[in-house]
Amino acid sequence: MADRVILTIGTRKGVFVAESAKPRRSFALRGPFGPGVPVYSTLIDTRATPRLYASSCNPFFGMKVLRSTNMGKSFTETKSAPAFPKEDGRALANIWSFEAGGGKKELWCGVEPAALFKSDDGGDSWEMVSAISNHKHARKWQPGAGGLCMHTIIRDGNRVHLGISTGGHYLSEDGGETFRASNQGVGAGFAPDPYPEFGQCVHKIARHDDAPGRLYMQNHGGWADWTGPGGPRPDIGVLRSDDHGRSWRSIAKGLPSDFGFPIVVHPNDADTVYVMPLEAATRSCPGGAPAVWRSENGGNSWSRLARGLPKKQSYFTILRDAMDIDRLKTPALYFGTTTGQLWIGREGGEQWDCLFDSLPPIHNVKVAVV
Amino acid sequence: MGPTPTITIHVPGALRAYCAGAAQLSISANTVGAALRDLERNQSALYRNICDETGTVRRHLNVFVNSDNVRDLGGIDTPLMPGDLVTILPAVSGG
Numbered sequence: 001m002a003d004r005v006i007l008t009i010g011t012r013k014g015v016f017v018a019e020s021a022k023p024r025r026s027f028a029l030r031g032p033f034g035p036g037v038p039v040y041s042t043l044i045d046t047r048a049t050p051r052l053y054a055s056s057c058n059p060f061f062g063m064k065v066l067r068s069t070n071m072g073k074s075f076t077e078t079k080s081a082p083a084f085p086k087e088d089g090r091a092l093a094n095i096w097s098f099e100a101g102g103g104k105k106e107l108w109c110g111v112e113p114a115a116l117f118k119s120d121d122g123g124d125s126w127e128m129v130s131a132i133s134n135h136k137h138a139r140k141w142q143p144g145a146g147g148l149c150m151h152t153i154i155r156d157g158n159r160v161h162l163g164i165s166t167g168g169h170y171l172s173e174d175g176g177e178t179f180r181a182s183n184q185g186v187g188a189g190f191a192p193d194p195y196p197e198f199g200q201c202v203h204k205i206a207r208h209d210d211a212p213g214r215l216y217m218q219n220h221g222g223w224a225d226w227t228g229p230g231g232p233r234p235d236i237g238v239l240r241s242d243d244h245g246r247s248w249r250s251i252a253k254g255l256p257s258d259f260g261f262p263i264v265v266h267p268n269d270a271d272t273v274y275v276m277p278l279e280a281a282t283r284s285c286p287g288g289a290p291a292v293w294r295s296e297n298g299g300n301s302w303s304r305l306a307r308g309l310p311k312k313q314s315y316f317t318i319l320r321d322a323m324d325i326d327r328l329k330t331p332a333l334y335f336g337t338t339t340g341q342l343w344i345g346r347e348g349g350e351q352w353d354c355l356f357d358s359l360p361p362i363h364n365v366k367v368a369v370v
Numbered sequence: 371m372g373p374t375p376t377i378t379i380h381v382p383g384a385l386r387a388y389c390a391g392a393a394q395l396s397i398s399a400n401t402v403g404a405a406l407r408d409l410e411r412n413q414s415a416l417y418r419n420i421c422d423e424t425g426t427v428r429r430h431l432n433v434f435v436n437s438d439n440v441r442d443l444g445g446i447d448t449p450l451m452p453g454d455l456v457t458i459l460p461a462v463s464g465g
Contacts, residue, residue: 060430060460061385061419084423091422 003369005326006071008052009336009356010039010364015054017072018355022369024332024344027355033075034066041321043098043107044368053107053123055095063092063111065123071370079124082109082117088128090115097321099153110150114141114164116176132162132170132179137198141167144201144220151320152205154215161205161215161245166190168200169217171245185248187236189223194230203261204320205245211270215241216299217248218320221258222280238263238275240299251299256286262323266348267331271298274305274325274333274349276318284315292323292333292349305345308352316341321364328369336362374398375452379405381416382458388415402433403446405456420458430461 007018007027014032034056043053052068054075063082066075084090090113097110105122108129115133117126132138132150141148144165152163160172162179171182181198188200201220208214221237237258239248252258259280266272273295279286291306316337323335333345340359345352379395386393395413399405406427409417421427433440434457440448450456 060428062422062428083418086423086425089424091424091426 004071005328006044006050006052006368006370007334007342008042008044008054008072008364008366009342009359009362010042010054010321011336011340011360011362012038013360015039015042015056015066015075016359017052017068018342019071022328024326024328024346029356030072032360033068033072034064037064038363040363041095041097041110042364042366043100044366044370045100045107046368046370047100048104050368050370051122053098055098057094063095065095065109067123078122080126082111082115082126082128084115084128094147094149096149096151097153099155101155108153108155110153110162112147112149113143114138114148114150114167116150116153116162118176129176131172131177135170135179137167137181140199142199146320152202154205154207156207156244159244161207163202163205163217165203165220166199166201168196168198169202169205169245169248170198173244182245183248184246185241185250186217186219186239187223187233189220189226189233189236192229194233194236204263206263206265206273208265208267208270213242213244214270214298215245215248216251216263216265216273217241218260218263218275221252221260224258234258238299251295254302255293259283261318261320262335264323264325264333267325267327268329269296272296272348273299274323276323276335278317282315283317288313288315290314290316290318292335292345294349305349306352307350309343319363321366322362324365324367326367326369334365334367336365338362374400375450375454377405377450377452377454377456379409380455380457382460384460385416385419385458388419389413399450401444401446401450402435402440402448402456405450406446432459432461433457434459 005020009016014035016031018027020027041055045051054066056064065078068075094112099108107119109117116129154161158175162170168183170179172179203218217239224234235250235252238252257277264274316339333349338361342356
């Protein structure tokens with residue numbers, strides 16, 4: 001079968017799947033699956049026969065994991081969802097992230113309250129990863145506006161990077177056996193100490209296979225005008241690490257706002273990175289004019305990409321997992337809005353078109369070429 | 371103490387897939403909590419939809435004994451009498 005571009009779109013009312021041929025001229029939409037139930041995380045697992053996963057976060061009946069083995073034509077519940085041991089005292093409130101693991105059917109899953117689970121059988125059974133879930137800091141982490149969530153899991157050989165809001169960045173260098181807070185240079189605006197050991201409100205982390213040690217982070221910015229204890233904290237929102245996340249430095253200069261949620265790296269160029277700056281106070285597009293900003297030199301400078309996007313009166317939010325980029329030679333970006341629009345940025349974001357304009361509020365967008 | 375009363379649990383439509391399609395379950399239990407523990411033992415998939423890992427009834431569910439919310443009775447310690455109908459319903463909320 002010719003290559004297909006598959007999008008999973010997690011929304012407040014279920015998960016949708018959109019499919020297109022490689023030119024990506026138009027997408028056919030299927031769904032919603034798990035109708036009426038919020039979906040905060042999806043995964044397109046391309047390690048073998050493609051499998052799609054979606055969290056189904058039912059406020060009435062609890063968390064489920066949905067799985068599709070037919071490219072999103074139907075979904076069924078896995079045999080179980082992550083759950084804390086009964087004696088733990090915590091109860092699962094949401095599922096925020098899925099990541100493919102090392103084995104063919106190994107999955108990792110980040111949840112709220114912040115904890116990590118692993119499955120060795122494609123999501124039918126789950127075990128809590130104690131090293132981070134029972135870390136000595138775990139009971140001191142605080143929920144951000146979205147809840148106390150483990151939203152980012154990045155595997156890089158034996159290294160595992162976790163993003164927790166609000167907990168910060170945690171790093172394992174032994175495959176997840178142990179974790180340590182690794183936040184040197186990651187600022188926090190809501191604590192007297194501007195650079196605490198942990199407790200930062202990290203929004204998203206991204207990396208690229210071709211740049212060992214390089215990581216990009218969208219942190220909770222918007223603190224340039226802070227006048228309280230510790231003083232102003234400008235430019236703490238967009239960061240870069242070149243030493244596997246042991247230390248971080250700001251790359252926010254040149255952006256209209258250092259606040260935002262997603263951060264995405266170009267699949268073929270580790271120096272090209274995309275963010276979606278938002279006004280910190282409203283979590284919406286500056287001046288009502290949305291734009292993706294791109295750096296082609298690792299964050300040294302930024303340019304605005306807005307051709308085709310609304311020029312005014314657009315006050316949507318793009319949430320932390322609602323932007324992704326495909327891996328074709330000339331990749332397209334995709335983002336979903338809290339107003340239910342799904343946009344495609346063709347030619348690496350040079351030209352934007354709205355693919356769907358009336359979906360439910362969008363939490364999550366993932367893309368893969370299968 | 372008399373024999374354990376037999377009561378009926380009414381299963382909402384959204385949860386029947388977790389108990390082989392049954393709309394009602396007949397069980398023996400002295401209290402609402404004992405009824406939930408019976409579900410945990412014998413209908414574990416259904417139980418996980420009603421109670422979280424700590425054993426607490428999920429926040430947005432209401433449990434009624436006949437027409438009374440157990441919140442206004444004795445909570446999960448509410449005693450059950452023979453023939454009682456225990457109904458589990460999602461709270462009216464959301465948008």
